[in-house]
Amino acid sequence: xxxxxxxxxxxxxxxxxxxxxxxxxxxxxxxxxxxxxxxxxxxxxxxxxxxxxxxxxxxxxxxxxxxxxxxxxxxxxxxxxxxxxxxxxxxxxxxxxxxxxxxxxxxxxxxxxxxxxxxxxxxxxxxxxxxxxxxxxxxxxxxxxxxxxxxxxxxxxxxxxxxxxxxxxxxxxxxxxxxxxxxxxxxxxxxxxxxxxxxxxxxx
Amino acid sequence: xxxxxxxxxxxxxxxxxxxxxxxxxxxxxxxxxxxxxxxxxxxxxxxxxxxxxxxxxxxxxxxxxxxxxxxxxxxxxxxxxxxxxxxxxxxxxxxxxxxxxxxxxxxxxxxxxxxxxxxxxxxxxxxxxxxxxxxxxxxxxxxxxxxxxxxxxxxxxxxxxxxxxxxxxxxxxxxxxxxxxxxxxxxxxxxxxxxxxxxxxxxx
Ligand SMILES: [Zn+2]
Ligand SMILES: [Zn+2]
Numbered sequence: 592x593x594x595x596x597x598x599x600x601x602x603x604x605x606x607x608x609x610x611x612x613x614x615x616x617x618x619x620x621x622x623x624x625x626x627x628x629x630x631x632x633x634x635x636x637x638x639x640x641x642x643x644x645x646x647x648x649x650x651x652x653x654x655x656x657x658x659x660x661x662x663x664x665x666x667x668x669x670x671x672x673x674x675x676x677x678x679x680x681x682x683x684x685x686x687x688x689x690x691x692x693x694x695x696x697x698x699x700x701x702x703x704x705x706x707x708x709x710x711x712x713x714x715x716x717x718x719x720x721x722x723x724x725x726x727x728x729x730x731x732x733x734x735x736x737x738x739x740x741x742x743x744x745x746x747x748x749x750x751x752x753x754x755x756x757x758x759x760x761x762x763x764x765x766x767x768x769x770x771x772x773x774x775x776x777x778x779x780x781x782x783x784x785x786x787x788x789x790x791x792x793x794x795x
Numbered sequence: 796x797x798x799x800x801x802x803x804x805x806x807x808x809x810x811x812x813x814x815x816x817x818x819x820x821x822x823x824x825x826x827x828x829x830x831x832x833x834x835x836x837x838x839x840x841x842x843x844x845x846x847x848x849x850x851x852x853x854x855x856x857x858x859x860x861x862x863x864x865x866x867x868x869x870x871x872x873x874x875x876x877x878x879x880x881x882x883x884x885x886x887x888x889x890x891x892x893x894x895x896x897x898x899x900x901x902x903x904x905x906x907x908x909x910x911x912x913x914x915x916x917x918x919x920x921x922x923x924x925x926x927x928x929x930x931x932x933x934x935x936x937x938x939x940x941x942x943x944x945x946x947x948x949x950x951x952x953x954x955x956x957x958x959x960x961x962x963x964x965x966x967x968x969x970x971x972x973x974x975x976x977x978x979x980x981x982x983x984x985x986x987x988x989x990x991x992x993x994x995x996x997x998x999x
Contacts, residue, residue: 598870598895599888603863606850609843614831620819625850626888627818629863630908633851639813640847643832643840646810650833659807659833666802684803684830691802704834 603629656700657722658684667691667700674698678727679736680752682706682745686776690738695785698736701726706739707748715751723752727761734762736791740776764791807833860904861926862888871895871904878902882931883940884956886910886949890980894942899989902940905930910943911952919955927956931965938966940995944980968995 603625610621628636653660655668667673677698681687682705690696703718727735737752739745749765756763767790776784807829814825832840857864859872871877881902885891891904907922931939941956943949953969960967971994980988 599892600854600863600865600869602846602850602853602865606846609839609846612836612839612843613828615824615827622889623819624817626863626908628847629850629854630856632816635813635816636847636851639816640844640851642806642810642813643844643847646806646829646833647837647840647844649806650804652834659804659830661804661806665804685826688803704830 652704655726656687657702657704658687658700672697675731676733677736678732678734679738680723681738681776682740682748683777686738686740689777689779689781689784690788693781693784693788695788698734699732703739703748706744707751708744709747715755718748720751720755724755724759727756728759732761734764736788737763737765738776742775745776767791856908859930860891860906861908862891862904862906876901879935880937881940882936882938883942884927885942885980886944886952887981890942890944893981893983893985893988894992897985897988897992899992902938903936907943907952910948911955912948913951919959922952924955924959928959928963931960932963936965938968940992941967941969942980946979949980971995 606625606629607618607621610616610624611618613621616624628639649661650659651661652658653663653665653668655664658665658667660666662669674697677696678701679687679690679696679698680701680703681690682703684702687700687702690700701723703723705713705718707714707718726732735752735756737749739748739752753763753765766784766787810829810833811822811825814820814828815822817825820828832843853865854863855865856862857867857869857872859868862869862871864870866873878901881900882905883891883894883900883902884905884907885894886907886909888906891906894900894904905927907927909917909922911918911922930936939956939960941953943952943956957967957969970988970991
């Protein structure tokens with residue numbers, strides 16, 4: 592329930608509404624942030640405005656992995672030392688980072704930027720799974736490593752991927768279930784992740 | 796603990812850092828918000844950037860009440876129907892809104908934009924109490940109504956104000972303690988606030 596701020600300046604209302612649009616920010620937080628910025632951190636407000644503009648104008652999805660980059664290919668995809676025969680599919684850049692931090696994977700990635708979630712109306716189509724398939728069928732990739740989270744939605748996502756690759760000439764593996772069921776990948780320590788990568792098993 | 800994102804585009808890191816600077820936003824939320832904006836809500840990112848810029852450039856503190864306004868005087872301060880003999884001191888615009896919503900106050904306001912908090916190093920000086928005093932001594936104000944929260948910090952703030960006005964020729968009152976102790980003003984229903992205004996008692 593939001594009280595009616597009839598006397599609030601329109602520019603303040605606009606700012607609060609645009610903050611409220613952010614995920615996880617309710618009306619109270621939005622208002623608190625807006626007041627804080629205007630009263631105590633004008634510089635922070637300007638910096639945020641400018642970094643938003645720069646990010647929107649310059650960042651795009653990497654043609655190789657779908658991650659964020661300023662160029663056509665990101666830092667990892669353009670690294671000639673990476674093993675192009677391995678393609679690891681993750682849900683988010685944060686999950687990708689967890690894998691990188693384990694220092695036990697030298698292949699490439701594909702970032703779904705989400706997970707299948709029937710309740711939210713997010714299916715393979717919304718996540719553009721056809722692009723994952725195109726990417727994996729570049730004639731170089733020999734193995735797809737599915738590294739979605741071991742949550743209900745992560746499992747559903749994995750199953751869709753397994754089905755999609757089932758009749759393709761590509762080895763499909765999945766991280767070993769060494770991580771506790773029901774947990775998010777990004778919260779797992781890197782040692783466990785390294786172990787799960789090593790013990791990955793073929794599923795398709 | 797934040798993992799090292801060595802391969803993250805600098806513009807993304809900048810955006811995440813500027814989001815992390817917002818009150819109540821940790822590194823995980825900042826990253827989640829940044830990814831969401833870039834992947835799913837570019838328009839929201841642009842709107843936020845532009846509303847931040849407009850707010851920073853056009854909003855200022857009202858010369859009358861210290862609230863936010865696009866003009867020298869805000870909507871309330873420039874309303875000739877308000878009773879200029881009453882000055883109600885509140886901590887935040889949200890508290891002011893709570894009082895306005897009770898439809899039982901027709902005087903003017905002064906918004907401290909904070910509260911005395913020794914632990915955070917915020918005292919009368921940081922809140923520019925001298926400006927409250929100047930404002931109240933305009934020769935028109937006859938009564939100052941202290942409407943700080945009934946929390947420990949709100950009580951401390953009230954006491955500083957009471958002391959400041961103690962030897963001045965201005966009646967000083969406080970909202971009746973009709974509201975439960977330990978609660979924030981902004982969470983109180985308007986009926987209780989109306990009653991507390993009516994029952995306000997002189998304290999200085
Ligand atoms: Zn890439
Ligand atoms: Zn004003």
